[in-house]
């Protein structure tokens with residue numbers, strides 16, 4: 001039996017960041033990983049999609065180059081090259097993680113609980129006062145006939161050849177990013193979303209703007225669509241109660257993710273939420289004292305930075321888990337921090353909204369990025385409750401609002417800080433000035 005201070009299962013952004021930080025503070029840390037270092041985020045999630053989203057952005061930019069006085073008439077797209085660039089980026093970053101883990105003992109293997117405080121990987125058994133489960137999640141499948149005919153995000157990220165046409169089931173963040181990528185590379189894309197609007201967790205007005213913009217780029221988006229079957233040539237569904245069929249050479253399901261639970265967890269006494277995630281308290285502790293669960297596996301917030309932040313909570317650091325920015329890296333980008341108008345209404349809060357468009361922002365016009373909207377939501381005590389952006393660099397812009405919200409500062413802080421000119425950040429200030 002090997003004894004360590006901390007045993008961590010899973011090397012995604014939850015596991016590896018926590019391991020590196022604990023080791024830097026002097027703890028004796030064992031990190032067990034059955035796949036590649038970096039988890040879903042680095043190998044099959046955030047980074048590979050962002051590399052391909054950038055290729056998509058460049059493809060659209062180059063096709064539009066004449067607007068900038070640049071003649072690029074004979075442009076050809078090479079998707080295999082884009083995938084190979086993506087792979088190089090992932091490999092390089094993985095080497096970076098390995099270097100960050102220099103003070104951590106990394107064990108390759110599939111970890112299984114053998115008792116409440118013991119974990120086995122290969123032939124070795126480990127114990128520690130603190131065990132952290134950071135095993136992440138895997139793509140959920142759709143319980144319909146023919147589901148096995150569809151591919152998931154893991155598969156599609158490895159493809160080097162483009163299909164002629166693609167149906168994406170699920171208009172959430174992952175589905176919309178793939179829609180953007182494949183459409184920019186010339187694939188006919190249809191998105192089928194079950195809810196009345198895409199990006200169901202985002203502000204409705206922002207989601208609608210994105211849907212309208214992507215439709216203009218030729219992506220077919222069908223909302224209120226309940227898929228009933230997947231066939232060899234497409235998808236059968238019911239749209240607002242009427243049967244419909246859509247054809248494509250490939251079907252991708254992007255319908256959410258299921259927590260990846262290590263074997264033996266149930267027998268060890270770990271309890272679960274109704275949705276099959278590991279149940280945790282506010283310190284990320286599971287039903288077993290000293291055993292913690294962070295990241296996707298606890299189902300609290302399936303985002304990379306949330307996993308990392310939860311790891312810091314386990315290490316006893318003060319982190320604000322109430323403001324978690326989220327983004328979708330389409331073109332235009334969308335991002336949010338804090339409450340949506342619907343959240344505020346559901347909570348019975350009184351609030352005002354302020355909006356500003358990119359069309360009246362000098363930098364956005366100079367960049368030829370006029371499509372954009374910033375919406376801020378301010379409570380009756382003057383506190384910033386939410387910020388929602390659709391437009392270029394939305395994910396970076398929303399961070400300013402997240403800082404103000406987390407610090408509990410008034411929304412007027414936005415206007416009290418000089419914003420450089422011309423910058424996209426001026427739109428956030430304009431939204432405050434336009435508070436209705």
Ligand SMILES: Cc1cc2nc3c(=O)[nH]c(=O)nc-3n(C[C@H](O)[C@H](O)[C@H](O)COP(=O)(O)OP(=O)(O)OC[C@H]3O[C@@H](n4cnc5c(N)ncnc54)[C@H](O)[C@@H]3O)c2cc1C
Pocket residue numbers: 009010011012013014015032033034035036037038039040041042044045046047049109110111112134135136137153174260261262263294295296297301302303304305307
């Ligand atoms: C296509 C896609 C795009 C995404 N884009 C973004 C984005 O832009 N921004 C964002 O914030 N989030 C994004 N996400 C979500 C993000 O990837 C996850 O929220 C994040 O990876 C969760 O981190 P984690 O540490 O909880 O788990 P993971 O990253 O899933 O890592 C878990 C690790 O545990 C290992 N493991 C599992 N079981 C065992 C076991 N029994 N023994 C040993 N090892 C085990 C796995 O092999 C894996 O390496 C995206 C996800 C996908 C699929």
